[in-house]
Amino acid sequence: MTTAVALSDPVLDELRAILGEEGVLPNLSARYNRTRVPSPFPVHRWADYVPDVVVLPRTAEQVSAVVKLANRYRIPVVPRAGGTGLADGAVPLRRGIIVDVKLMNRIHDIDLVDRTVTVGPGINMLKLNEELRKYGVIYPDDPASYPCSLVGGRIGTSGWSLIGGRYGHTRDLVISMQWVLPNGEIVEIGDGGGRKIRKSSTGYSLKHLFMGSQGTLGICTEATLELVPRPEVEFSPFFAYPDFQTAYESTGALTKSGLATLAGVVLFDEWKLRYLRRDDEAYIPQPDNVRAVVATAMYGTKDEVTPAAKRLMKIARETGGNYLGDEISQGDWAARHDRYATPLHGRLRNGQVVPMSWHCEDAALNYSVLPQVRLEWHAIAEKYIDRYGVFDDWGMFFYTNAAHKPWGDYLVEIDIGIWEQKLNDENWAAWVQCKREITEVTLKYGGSITACHGSTREGDAEYVPAEMGGGFEVMKAIKRSLDPNNIMNPGKNELDRAYEDGGFAAGEG
Amino acid sequence: MVGFRLSAQKPPEARRINDDVIMRFDHVYEVAPEKMQIFPQQDIPAWDTLRIVASRWDHLDWMHAHWADSILSVEELEAEEP
Numbered sequence: 001m002t003t004a005v006a007l008s009d010p011v012l013d014e015l016r017a018i019l020g021e022e023g024v025l026p027n028l029s030a031r032y033n034r035t036r037v038p039s040p041f042p043v044h045r046w047a048d049y050v051p052d053v054v055v056l057p058r059t060a061e062q063v064s065a066v067v068k069l070a071n072r073y074r075i076p077v078v079p080r081a082g083g084t085g086l087a088d089g090a091v092p093l094r095r096g097i098i099v100d101v102k103l104m105n106r107i108h109d110i111d112l113v114d115r116t117v118t119v120g121p122g123i124n125m126l127k128l129n130e131e132l133r134k135y136g137v138i139y140p141d142d143p144a145s146y147p148c149s150l151v152g153g154r155i156g157t158s159g160w161s162l163i164g165g166r167y168g169h170t171r172d173l174v175i176s177m178q179w180v181l182p183n184g185e186i187v188e189i190g191d192g193g194g195r196k197i198r199k200s201s202t203g204y205s206l207k208h209l210f211m212g213s214q215g216t217l218g219i220c221t222e223a224t225l226e227l228v229p230r231p232e233v234e235f236s237p238f239f240a241y242p243d244f245q246t247a248y249e250s251t252g253a254l255t256k257s258g259l260a261t262l263a264g265v266v267l268f269d270e271w272k273l274r275y276l277r278r279d280d281e282a283y284i285p286q287p288d289n290v291r292a293v294v295a296t297a298m299y300g301t302k303d304e305v306t307p308a309a310k311r312l313m314k315i316a317r318e319t320g321g322n323y324l325g326d327e328i329s330q331g332d333w334a335a336r337h338d339r340y341a342t343p344l345h346g347r348l349r350n351g352q353v354v355p356m357s358w359h360c361e362d363a364a365l366n367y368s369v370l371p372q373v374r375l376e377w378h379a380i381a382e383k384y385i386d387r388y389g390v391f392d393d394w395g396m397f398f399y400t401n402a403a404h405k406p407w408g409d410y411l412v413e414i415d416i417g418i419w420e421q422k423l424n425d426e427n428w429a430a431w432v433q434c435k436r437e438i439t440e441v442t443l444k445y446g447g448s449i450t451a452c453h454g455s456t457r458e459g460d461a462e463y464v465p466a467e468m469g470g471g472f473e474v475m476k477a478i479k480r481s482l483d484p485n486n487i488m489n490p491g492k493n494e495l496d497r498a499y500e501d502g503g504f505a506a507g508e509g
Numbered sequence: 510m511v512g513f514r515l516s517a518q519k520p521p522e523a524r525r526i527n528d529d530v531i532m533r534f535d536h537v538y539e540v541a542p543e544k545m546q547i548f549p550q551q552d553i554p555a556w557d558t559l560r561i562v563a564s565r566w567d568h569l570d571w572m573h574a575h576w577a578d579s580i581l582s583v584e585e586l587e588a589e590e591p
Contacts, residue, residue, distance in 0.1 A: 129575065138576075234577035235586075278529050281538045299577060309586050326582040334569040337576070351529070353545050 007052040007097075011073055015055055015097075018065040023103075025054040034098045038340070039086045039457075040357045040418040042428045049091055051078065051098040058103050060178055060186050060221035067219070068184035070097060070487050078489050079215040081121060081153030084145040084340065086360045087453035087460065089157055089214040093491035099219060101152045107131060108222065115227040116175060116196045121152025121220045137227040140167040140299075143452075144339035155220045158212025160362075160452030162336060162399070165255075165406030166263035166299060167228060169452075171211045172403045178222035179210060182483035186221070195224050209478070214454050215489035217482055231299040235309045236333035239321030240290040244269050247292035248371060250319035254296060255367075255400055255407040257315055259308045261300040265400045266336075267410075268293040269374055272395025275415075278347070282328045294321060297333055346392035346417030349385070356392060356417030359431075361438055363412045364401055365447035370410060376441045377414045384434040390427055391434070392417035401451055411451040414438065435459025443467060456492045464494045518554030537562055 007026070015024045025031070035049045042048075052075075057063045070077045076096030083090050092098060104120035107128065111117070112135055119128060126147045129138050142162045143149055153159075155177065159170040167173065175198055176190030191207050192200025210217055241247035251267045268276070270291045276283035283290075296312060298305050313323070323329075346356035365373055374396055381393040394415035400406035418431060436459050439449055443466060449455045455464050465472040476498035479486075486499055523531040523539070530538050537558065542550065573580050 126575070133575075231577040233579055233581050234573065235581040237583055279540070281536065284526065284530055284538050302579075302581075305581060306586065306589070309581060309583075313583065313586070323583055326584055330573065330580060330582070331569055334572040337572050338568075347544075351544050352547050353540055354547055 007075070011069070011075070012053065014069055015053065015066065018062055018069070019055055019057060023056045023058070023062070025056065026052075030054045031098075034080055034083060034100060035091065037083055037085045037088065037090055038358065039088075039453075040359050040420060040423075040431065041091075042423060043420050044423050044425070044428070049093065050095065051092045052095050054098045054100055056100050056103050060180060063099060063101075063180045063219050063221050064184045064186050066097065066099060067180055067182065067487070071183065071485050074485055074487070076490050077215075077219075077487050079152070079156065079219045081150035081156065082124070082145065082148055083153075084149040085153060085157060085453060086358075086362065087157075087450065087455070088457040089454045089489070089492065090153070091456075093489075101219070101221075102150070104152075104221065105150075110135065110227075111196065112137070112227070114196050116224050117227055118195075118222060118224045119151055120222060121150065121155065123151050124148065125151065125154075132227065133230065136230050138230045139173065139225050140228055141170055141173050141225075142337060144336070146337045148340055151223055151225070152220050155211060155223060156214055157452060157454045160399075160401065160411055163263035163297060163299060164403055165265070165400045166261060166404065168226075168403040171208065173226045174207070174211065175224045175226060176207065177210065177220050177224070179218050180221055181218045182485075182488045198226075212454065214456055214492050216479060216492050216495055218488060229301075231301075233298075233300065233302045233305040234333075235298040235305050235312075236296065236329055237309075237313065237316070238293055238295045238324040238329040238332060239316045240286070240324050241292040241294065241320055241322070242289050244292045244374070245371070246320040247294050250316060250321050251294050251398070252367060252407075253315050253319045254294065254312065257311065259298070259312060261298040261304050261308045262312065262406050263297050263299050264295075265297075265406055266295040267370075267398040268295070269396045269398075271378055271393055272397060272415075275393075275395040279345070282332050286324075293324070295329075295333065295336075344417065346394070346419065348389060348392075354419050355421070357420050358394075359416040359418055359435075360453070361412070361414045361416070361435075362451045362453045363439075363442040363447050363449060364409055364451040365412045365442065365445060366409050367407070369445040369447070370398055370412065373412060373441055373445055373447075377438055380434060380437045380441070381414065381416055384430060388427055388430050390419040390422040391431070412442075412447070432458045436462075439463050454493075461492065461494055465497070518556055520553070520555050520558065534558060534562070 031050050076094040078092040079099045080090040081101050101122040105122035106120045109118040125141050143159050154170040161169045176195045179187050179189045189206045189210050191205050192202030255265050344358050345353050385391045397413045399411040401409045401411040449460050455461055479495045480498040520533045523533050526532050531541050
């Protein structure tokens with residue numbers, strides 16, 4: 001529907017006038033390096049996605065000027081932060097301008113009285129927390145990409161946090177934002193007004209509209225974030241079980257325990273144990289009767305965590321769990337803050353090792369349907385592994401997904417390895433079809449396609465209207481109203497449909 | 510100055526752990542070479558393997574200290590009980 005116009009010298013000259021020579025990168029390496037994200041990518045069609053130019057703004061005013069220019073020339077704009085996403089929010093589908101926010105990485109204000117920190121979208125949470133440590137506070141947003149993802153990307157995707165059961169997820173931890181709208185106007189976005197106000201009933205709650213908008217409604221240029229007391233104690237026991245059903249029921253009991261310091265619970269299924277026993281130092285030595293695992297983590301003051309830890313151990317043991325030991329528990333939990341440090345490889349049917357990239361499905365589903373969804377997803381994966389020989393089933397995790405309460409719904413993840421070097425049109429089409437079948441199971445059981453990555457890639461995106469129902473009409477109306485030229489990240493979330501009845505689209509002007 | 514000599518850093522002979530895994534250094538598991546026929550494992554001198562393993566443990570210790578002042582172990586928890 002839309003294609004970018006080739007960027008002419010006058011456009012590049014205007015960009016340089018806005019950003020300076022060093023803020024405009026038209027060279028091939030800068031553009032190719034900002035094309036994909038870590039999740040499986042159609043590498044055989046890499047050139048189709050390369051942006052026309054990369055810009056590195058330092059201020060909201062520069063971002064605003066770039067967006068206004070893009071409107072004049074009808075050039076697509078795609079914001080990009082860490083580029084660590086496991087869906088395609090930061091991947092340009094129509095080329096255009098990549099707005100890389102990495103230089104907007106300053107801490108603007110630390111307010112220890114009202115407990116907030118205000119930052120640019122290019123700051124990384126780990127680096128932020130290194131600075132906050134000296135004040136005895138922490139910003140507890142903890143994705144698997146913790147050491148490398150950036151605040152702007154967390155906002156763009158409405159991220160999920162490993163310890164969200166206690167502290168909440170990105171949407172709960174961001175209090176307000178400064179935002180450049182698709183027309184270039186700079187506005188403040190919060191629950192109501194007031195940059196540091198956490199709860200308001202004034203007007204619409206715009207924060208939640210822009211949170212997770214995947215760059216389709218503009219660009220975050222500043223964020224005011226929550227500060228919580230730095231935990232005195234961490235407690236992270238892992239338990240082994242002889243079968244999935246016992247581990248599943250134990251997970252239910254643990255998550256409903258009412259222990260307020262319980263920050264997260266993770267259930268590993270039998271496929272995950274087979275995968276880990278094959279390739280993970282913590283699980284290779286485990287006996288065959290370890291067929292499922294439950295990981296837990298508590299954070300808080302010592303006076304809170306110590307008695308709660310005793311209760312947690314009692315519940316786990318009474319429901320069939322065997323403690324896996326301090327070394328595995330503590331080592332594996334620490335590694336969960338940083339899954340991107342794991343070198344990835346998969347296995348072919350004959351056991352041969354090959355390099356594979358990581359697809360991480362991230363549906364949100366209720367506790368009651370987890371056992372059945374698990375069987376149906378694995379059956380789908382098995383079919384495609386058999387037929388194409390370039391995929392590998394790495395098993396499933398079920399993570400607590402509700403904010404401030406670890407029960408009810410789960411981030412359900414099946415990890416599938418894909419041998420990217422073997423991708424061609426046929427294998428990629430097979431992968432997309434596999435994704436569609438997985439997505440259809442999610443919707444059949446009343447789930448949501450994505451808990452945290454966003455519905456921005458083939459196999460997910462085409463189901464957004466089905467999941468949203470009548471709400472998708474509202475989405476289209478909002479998109480068309482705020483972005484009449486379809487400048488912002490066109491092609492995502494099926495939002496091109498907002499322009500089908502005569503709307504004007506980027507590249508067609 | 511002593512130059513780098515691969516021969517002086519040859520890893521110990523591998524022990525078989527199971528069909529998929531071998532071990533040359535204690536607690537350091539490696540994919541069995543026969544499972545790496547398409548992409549053979551490169552030669553890695555002993556010092557480099559040990560450096561990578563030590564760095565991993567340093568990283569995990571750092572991550573614990575990053576998130577909380579102290580780690581409560583089950584051993585410690587249960588030692589407190591009457």
